[in-house]
Amino acid sequence: MKIHGQTNWMKRLLIVLAALTLVACGDSDNDNPISTTPTSKTITGVAATGAAMANAAVILVDSQGRRLAGTTDASGKYRITGNDLTPPFAVTVTDGDGNRHYAVSMDVGCINVTPLTGAITSAVLGGADPSTIMEKLSTVTAAKITTAQNELKAAMAPLLEAFGAVDMDFICDEFQANSRGIDGLLDVIRVEIDGASGTLTLKTTTDQVLMEARLNESGATVTTPLTQGDLSNIPQLDNKVYGDGDYHVVDFNASTTDEITEMNWGSARFTADGFVTLTFTHSNKGIPGQEIHDYTLADDGILRIDGDSGVEGAFNTDKSLMVLSDIHPGDGDTGVVFFIEKGTATPAIDGDYALLYFTRNNTGEYETDSWPTDLHFTWDANNKEAAYVDEGTPSVLSYSPDGSLSGPNGLTVFPACEGAILVAPHASPDDPGVTLLVRKPTAPYPDFSDTNVNTMADFITPGFVINTESDGFTGHRNNMRLEKQTDTTGALTLESIVTEATIQCENGVFQKMNGATPVEGSFGVYPHEGIFLWVDEKEGDGDHSFGFHVGFRTNP
Secondary structure, three states: OHHHHHHHHHHHHHHHHHHHHHHHHHHHHHHOOOOOOOOEEEEEEEEEOOOEOOOOEEEEEEOOOOEEEEEOOOOOEEEEEEEOOOOOEEEEEEOOOOOEEEEEEOOOOEOOEOHHHHHHHHHHOOOOOHHHHHHOHHHOOHHHHHHHHHHHHHHOHHHHHHOOOOOOOOOOOOOOOOOOOHHHHHHHEEEEEEOOOOEEEEEEOOOOEEEEEEEEOOEEEEEEOOOHHHHHHOHHHOOOOOOOOEEEEEEEEEEOOOOOEEEEEEEEEEOOOOEEEEEEEEEOOOOOEEEEEEEEEOOOOOEEEOOEOOEEEEEOOOOOEEEEEEOOOOOOEEEEEEEEEOOOOOOOOOEEEEEEEEEEOOOOOEEEEEEEEEEEEEEEOOOOEEEEEEOOEEEEEEEOOOOOEEOHHHOEEEEEOOOOEEEEEEOOOOOOEEEEEEEOOOOOOOOOOOHHHOOOEEEEEEEEEEEOOOOEEEEEEEEEEEEEOOOOEEEEEEOOOEEEEEEEEEOOEEEEEEOOEEEEEEEEEEEEOOEEEEEOOOOOOOOOEEEEEEEEEOOO
8 A cells, every 4th residue: 555655646746747847848938939030131232324323212122012221322332131021122223313223133132223134124024114123023033034134145245245244143243333344334335225115225325326125024136236346336445455355465574683584475355444354374484373454545555554654555556466565663573565366367377577586584684686587488278377497497387276376396476467477475494585577568668658658657666675784674665756768768766765767668678777787686667557666776786785666656
């Protein structure tokens, strides 16, 4: 009996303890309840029409009708945070003139608002006015947004390529209202949408139509296509480097304080808003890699990299060749950089060529020289090869898909100006430098009576001068003027390098004269309209200096 009674008591005790435990757990939950706070989401973006939409009212609406308000800052950026936001989202921004701009997105994160996102919004709505997006969010799908954007980008491809914005997501990718990239594009075009007809029109700022398309849920049907040539109708691009924007780069760079010399070559990608990406694929003493530079191009032809007035140059009329000279007096190095446009057509490398070269070996010794004698190339159009004889050895240059030519012993040649100039870098550790081969004119040879050879003309002449007495290597961007004296001679003035010299033309070669005697190692030619190449001096003429210049004719 006693044991039985004890057993029942223990059972009752366990039941009570269990109940108390449940109560205790309940009390604990009451003290620290599980959070039921709605999930917070933040959406940011940039509102710009080219210029930033500063201090503009922003409204965001989600698919459940929740409305949140915000304001852009001075740079057009906004940030809106809300709870339980459900996609898709529509954003409208009202600029200072009372104009409204729209965007639509399925993603939480970044939603930019620009005239281009307004065009996407209209396409998602089947061509309707984008202002109706707030009431029609239920019809929006991710597939519609993707299709609309892809179709718009395809129609705008030449513009996007010119401004380096081919890969940009107009809605989601971050950018700044700084007149670069997509914002630079928005600076030079106007986007007009007719909701009644579902028509999208891209115009220049002077109201010239660049492209027209009919917007629908399938994206955009182009009725007036945008072509590469249409870029020339945009006034803001007149003095920019644009087009396909792809260039070979040959960079000769020497330290002014030690014996280090670099010979780099690779490629560059220019965009119409002033960006250039340089990729060096070979460096004799440096490290291969990628550098991104910003340049400005002045009306007088000065090309400045990174805003540095110490790096200047010039270019020919069609911008297929640019040459920069480092003239900065205190940055510890100097050099010359060639930008050679990658041609789409195979250049016919044939005819007789003169040679000019300049080197600086790694013991610090400089050398430049020229050979006006012929190096003859025979072009095989079928095999795209140029045969020649180099010091008695038959050799061949073969055309490569990137527009360069390759030869024996790792030789690489970059043709410029339709093959009239061949730039051949050589990065031997013992003798890095550049050789230029210049096609000699054929009869009838130009002379100073022929205005087509740019007589009485001014030139900008990037280049360099070497002082063998001080081992100094100095970049120059000078001015040169040719003035007619007779039908066969003229006066050359090269500012700060040659005060005045007489030159004559014989068989198409313009030769510096010392009285009636040609100066050895000093000559120039006109390999292409508007370009003049000149080897200033040959070492050993008594003045301890020699060098090389490329003259680009300025606007007459």
